[in-house]
Amino acid sequence: MMYAAIMGYGTIGTGVAEILETSREKIAGSAGQEICLKYVLDLREFPDSPVADRIVHDFEIIEEDEQVRLVVETMGGLNPAYPFVKACLSAGKHVVTSNKALVAAHGTELLQIARDKGVNFFFEASVGGGIPIIRTLYRCLTGERIQEITGILNGTTNYILTKMDQEGASFEQALKEAQELGYAERNPEADVEGHDTCRKIAILTAMATGKEVNYEDINTEGITGKGITGITEMDFRYAREMGTSVKLLGTSRIVDGKVHARVAPMMISKENPLYGVSGVYNGILVKSDRLGVSMYYGSGAGKLPTASAVVADLIEAAQNENNNVSIGWGAERQEIADSKISECRYFVRIAGEAEEKAEMIRTELGEVQALVLDGADEFAVLTKRMTEEEFIQHAIKLDGEWQKKGEYGIRQVIRAMLED
Numbered sequence: 001m002m003y004a005a006i007m008g009y010g011t012i013g014t015g016v017a018e019i020l021e022t023s024r025e026k027i028a029g030s031a032g033q034e035i036c037l038k039y040v041l042d043l044r045e046f047p048d049s050p051v052a053d054r055i056v057h058d059f060e061i062i063e064e065d066e067q068v069r070l071v072v073e074t075m076g077g078l079n080p081a082y083p084f085v086k087a088c089l090s091a092g093k094h095v096v097t098s099n100k101a102l103v104a105a106h107g108t109e110l111l112q113i114a115r116d117k118g119v120n121f122f123f124e125a126s127v128g129g130g131i132p133i134i135r136t137l138y139r140c141l142t143g144e145r146i147q148e149i150t151g152i153l154n155g156t157t158n159y160i161l162t163k164m165d166q167e168g169a170s171f172e173q174a175l176k177e178a179q180e181l182g183y184a185e186r187n188p189e190a191d192v193e194g195h196d197t198c199r200k201i202a203i204l205t206a207m208a209t210g211k212e213v214n215y216e217d218i219n220t221e222g223i224t225g226k227g228i229t230g231i232t233e234m235d236f237r238y239a240r241e242m243g244t245s246v247k248l249l250g251t252s253r254i255v256d257g258k259v260h261a262r263v264a265p266m267m268i269s270k271e272n273p274l275y276g277v278s279g280v281y282n283g284i285l286v287k288s289d290r291l292g293v294s295m296y297y298g299s300g301a302g303k304l305p306t307a308s309a310v311v312a313d314l315i316e317a318a319q320n321e322n323n324n325v326s327i328g329w330g331a332e333r334q335e336i337a338d339s340k341i342s343e344c345r346y347f348v349r350i351a352g353e354a355e356e357k358a359e360m361i362r363t364e365l366g367e368v369q370a371l372v373l374d375g376a377d378e379f380a381v382l383t384k385r386m387t388e389e390e391f392i393q394h395a396i397k398l399d400g401e402w403q404k405k406g407e408y409g410i411r412q413v414i415r416a417m418l419e420d
C-alpha cells in the first residue's frame with residue numbers, strides 16, 4: 001500500500017480523488033499495490049465531499065508524514081506550489097503535477113532534486129491535459145530525433161477561433177460564450193495572449209532537446225491584437241475562401257541544434273492535420289527522423305481527462321517506488337534562435353483597390369497571390385516565404401509610401417504555414 005496526498009482540491013484535484021476511488025482495483029493492479037489517499041490539502045472545508053475526513057490545512061502534516069510517498073500538486077500557479085513541491089521532493093516523496101507554470105519555470109531544479117533523492121517528478125497533465133504526449137516523448141519516441149513539434153495546445157483559444165471560423169462570431173462573442181461554458185477564465189489573459197501555449201511548447205521543446213528552455217525566450221503573440229495581429233471575423237472570411245483556417249499554434253523546429261520556436265496565430269491549410277482540431281480539443285504534431293509525422297489528439301483540459309493523466313503518473317511513480325525514471329532535461333540551456341530569422345509566408349490585408357496597389361506590392365513582395373472579397377473595401381495578398389526581418393522591411397516601406405499619399409495601408413498580418 002502506498003499513501004498519497006493531493007494538494008489543491010479544485011477541478012483537477014477533485015477528479016484525481018474521484019478516479020482513485022472509482023478505479024481503486026484497476027489502479028492497484030497496474031501499480032502493483034494499492035494507492036490510498038490519506039490527505040487533501042486545501043484552504044477550504046468540504047464538509048459534504050467524499051474526502052471531508054481527509055482535508056487538512058497545514059502543509060507540514062503532509063511534508064512530515066513519512067507514510068506519504070506520493071504527492072499530487074493540482075493547486076496551479078507558483079506560490080505556494082513551488083515551495084511545497086520542492087519540500088516534498090526534498091523529503092523523498094514522488095510528486096505528480098498538472099501545473100505547466102511550475103514545470104516551465106522550475107522544472108530543471110525540481111527534476112534535479114528528484115534525481116538526487118531517487119524519486120520521481122512527473123508532469124504528463126501539464127501539457128495537452130489528458131493527451132499522453134510527455135510519456136510519448138520520453139518513452140515511445142525516445143529513439144527518435146525530434147525535428148519539429150507544432151501544436152494547438154490551448155483549448156480556450158481553439159474554442160474561440162473555431163466559433164469565429166464556423167459560426168462567424170466576433171472574438172468578443174466567442175470569448176463570452178467560452179466563459180459562460182466554463183472553458184475560459186473570468187480573466188482570460190493567460191490563454192488569449194498565448195502565455196499558456198508558450199509554457200506548454202517550452203516544456204515540449206525541453207523534453208525533445210533534453211535541455212532547459214527559458215519560456216521567456218519564445219516570441220509569443222496571442223489572438224487579441226496586443227501583438228502584431230488580433231484575429232477578426234474578416235480574417236476568417238478570407239480563410240474560408242482560401243480553404244484555410246487560423247489557429248493559435250505553439251511551434252518549435254529543431255535545426256542543427258538550434259530551436260526556432262514561436263507562439264502565434266497562424267494560417268494553415270486543410271491538408272494540415274491540425275486543421276481538423278476544433279473546439280476545446282488539442283492536437284500535437286510531431287515530426288521525427290524515422291517515424292516521420294505523428295499526431296496526438298484529444299481533450300486538452302477538463303476535470304477527468306486531466307485527472308486521468310495525473311493518475312497515470314501516480315501509477316508510474318508507484319511502479320518505480322525506489323528509483324528515479326530518467327525523464328526531462330538537464331541544466332544546460334537550449335539556445336532559441338532569434339525569431340526575426342525564421343521564414344514563413346504572410347497573409348496581409350490591405351485597404352483599397354488591389355489593381356491600384358498591385359505594382360507597388362509586386363515590387364516589394366514579388367509575385368504574390370491577391371484575393372478580393374465581394375463588397376470589401378480592401379484586398380489581401382499571400383506573400384512568398386521570407387524571414388520576418390525581410391517582411392517587416394517591405395511592410396514598413398509599403399505602408400510609408402501609402403501614408404505619404406494619404407492612403408490607408410496594411411490592416412492585418414497573419415503568418416501562414418502554407419506551402420509555396
Ligand code: HSE
Binds near residue numbers: 153155
Ligand atoms: N486554459 C487551458 C486551456 C487549460 O484552455 O487549454 C489547460 O491547460
